[in-house]
Amino acid sequence: MMRKAAFASVCVAAMALPAAASAADIEVYGQAHLAASYLDNDEDYSAFNLSSNASRLGFRAGHDFLPNLRGLIQIEGQVDFDSNDSDYEVNSRDTFAGLTGDWGLLRVGRFDTPMKILRTRVDFFGNQLGDARNAIGGNSPGARSGFDSRFKNGIAYRTPSINGFTGEIHYSPETDSGSNAADSNDNDAWSASVTFRQGDLYAAAAYERWSFAEDEFEDGDGNTQQFEYDSREAFRLAAYYDLGPVRLAGLYQQAQDPDDDAYGFGVRWSLDSQWALKAQYYALDADDSDYDTNLIALGVDYQVVPELRLYLNYARISNDDEQGREPWTTASTLSGTGEVGHDPQGVALGMIYNF
Template sequence: MKKLFVVAGCCAGALWASAAAAEVEIYGQAHIAISHIDNGDDYSAVNVSSNASRIGFRAAREVGDGLRALVQIEGQVNFDNEANERFTSRDSFAGLEGHWGLLRVGRFDTPNKALRARTDFFGNQIGDSRNIVRGNYVKDQQGFDERLNNGIAYRTPSLNGFFGEVHYSPESGATGNAADGNDNDTISVALSYLAGPLYAAVAHERWNASRARLSGVSLGSRRIMTLAVCGWRRWPSRRATLTM
């Protein structure tokens, strides 16, 4: 397994080193809104929101033997404040793809989070369902619907519309610490079906997060189960492609 991860890293490095043979796609989203929030009691405010605005770069290159090396770097853009977001604050990874499926390592959405985002009719808006899924946790503590650090994920190829994904984060904190017994490890799995406009999926996610707290009570682990069935229409995206 260690050899496979080393190969993924080497392929990503080779991809950028020979960018002349790769196509780099530049993409992004500027989604600024002015929102009024009123809880009907003692709170009312007008906010300027960036709504997950972002800029990213992705590239892919054939490396032989039916393998394709992938790399993506994506960062959040804040229009409403001067908060400094690291350039890889959103889905950023290196990976290998072949007839056997897709392997990625880095920081990116869990299958559970991806399911929620894919079926959210109010995504990146004030009515985003993540406001419910994430729960009411103490500031700086992790809730569900997170993008995890140190992620290792495998997605199967599609078989008659069915495909699965498993995502493991041995240390989902900011940097990871092998000395603490991996007490913040997380596993997320999903089984999906895609046929034309129909998308159905079930996902399960478990956190062994000893530092999570809810209402002042320390939790040893947290679990969430998500089920969604829906259809949707894909709209053309606005993207710029840079060939180097």
């Protein structure tokens, strides 16, 4: 309740700011993303659900200190419109302070890594039923599974674009929940990328590495287990190309400790200024083939006005014997059912309102 009260206080304070109170440019923005879904886990569960999918409210401010020095601040928090009981924080999403100019962008705070940004550029079902993260996350326990996270305590520098190329490096001295870094920064992490944009082409490569001080975890049955690895790393390639109204996209990822390969491709065809068809396929080839999975997603988008989009999606995951992925759990208030070795699927009607 304290976190929710603090979030509400910030909202009220921001809306009460008079226009002339500061020389800074101030913006209030957000997204309401709601979906109605019918889900079936191919075992003992099928039901109609409502969910809030990465809905958020945020505040941005900027101030020009010098001709080539602009200060930036952003505070963004998740909002669960379906009245989910879980806590959320004012800074639960991209939250940072920074400086920018023609020399680049420097930020400090909690925000997406360069590795994560690559996937957001090519995932046609991001934050929706069929999100690629439901398939491509690795098989390590807990937070060691995937590479689509935000670094806590992060500092990042992004270069200006030079002949279409942009570089970024992002470091966190401490990714654990504690406020102080462990001895020797045993929980540090870093992520870096090189991006190329020219005309209809986007292409990028990223590398990310996490270190872990903890040597044990509690499994789903409440038993204490030992971690097999003290670090995890991955290399990722992503690209898209526009052929008129058709965008073709693809992603490849190679992870170590454990060794998982993930890959996928998708297509989005804009029929006109409002209607678009989309489809994608993603697969995880695990070190142990019993943990393989693949995802297929099909959808149609309708852009009612620039601020409002409706979509209808179908997604299905096929799991091998020991795998328990479901196509609806990532970036949603929907939870998994815990069944393994089945082929869950779902249909979702969603609304995304940006303001």
